[in-house]
Amino acid sequence: MGRGKIEIKRIENTTNRQVTFCKRRNGLLKKAYELSVLCDAEVALIVFSSRGRLYEYSNNNIKTTIERYKKASSDSANTTSVIEINAQEIEMENESVYLRTKIAEIERMEQANMVPGQEMNAIHVLASRNFFPPNMLEGGNSYSHPDKKLHLGYESIILCILV
Structure with missing residues (x-):
């Protein structure tokens, strides 16, 4: 028959708490020793009791x-x-x-989507670089060609390069 699980919380009864501390401390020291021997591990264990007493184990x-x-x-x-x-x-x-x-x-x-004062500035810059014919800027907001037209609106600019 196995042991039941216990609730992990502080034991209020001082006598029971001291007995549990001694048993668990001894079990912990034994496990540290077994770990060092079985696995050739360097182990150091330091335990201070609630009363301030020091318990230690070390295989080195x-x-x-x-x-x-x-x-x-x-x-x-x-x-x-x-x-x-x-x-x-x-x-x-x-x-x-x-x-x-x-x-x-x-x-x-x-x-x-250039804002209204920048549209014409951009067209002037492009015109100064010879991207558009010079008379294109003279007609206001649109440039007419027999079969093509360039409208300068606020939402978008469609540039047609006519040769």
Whole structure:
């Protein structure tokens, strides 16, 4: 017959709590010993009772084991920092690519949907570079050709290059 599960909470009765502490402490020390022998592991166990008494087990010098632990935990903290820094550099690069794409998209939208004073400025710039015939700007908001017409509206600009 197996034992039933117990609820893990503080035992209120001091006598029962002390008895349980002694039994579990001895079991923990025994497991530490078994782990060190069976697995050839370096084990150090430190237990302080509620009264402040110290109980310890070590299959090596406990101070040497603690120093080894400190060195290992500081090395792993540095490794974690490097991993985190690399992840941040990658995240920043992805964000940079995203922002450059957004900027290019906004610039394309601005070029396609110029606001009213910029339309004519853009046409004048293009005309000065000989993209349009000079008389095109003289007719106001539209340029007529026998079979083609260019309308300058607020929503979009359709450019026809006539040769």
